[in-house]
Amino acid sequence: MEEKHIMVKCCRCRRVRLQDRWADEAEEPAGSPLYSHSYCPACSEQVHAELRSCSVVAAC
Numbered sequence: 001m002e003e004k005h006i007m008v009k010c011c012r013c014r015r016v017r018l019q020d021r022w023a024d025e026a027e028e029p030a031g032s033p034l035y036s037h038s039y040c041p042a043c044s045e046q047v048h049a050e051l052r053s054c055s056v057v058a059a060c
């Protein structure tokens with residue numbers, strides 16, 4: 001069975017995770033078949049802060 005490569009993309013700032021870092025969307029390799037939406041570390045912190053203050057309901 002062919003192994004599918006899953007790109008992890010931040011649904012907040014749209015950066016994509018490459019090997020060991022979060023890269024700008026422009027650096028994203030072409031033709032990535034699958035996405036898993038998540039938050040990069042920076043956005044994750046912001047989102048959690050917002051959730052703590054109950055000002056935003058995050059729908060990803």
Ligand SMILES: [Zn+2]
Pocket residue numbers: 010011012013014015039040041042043044
């Ligand atoms: Zn982000």
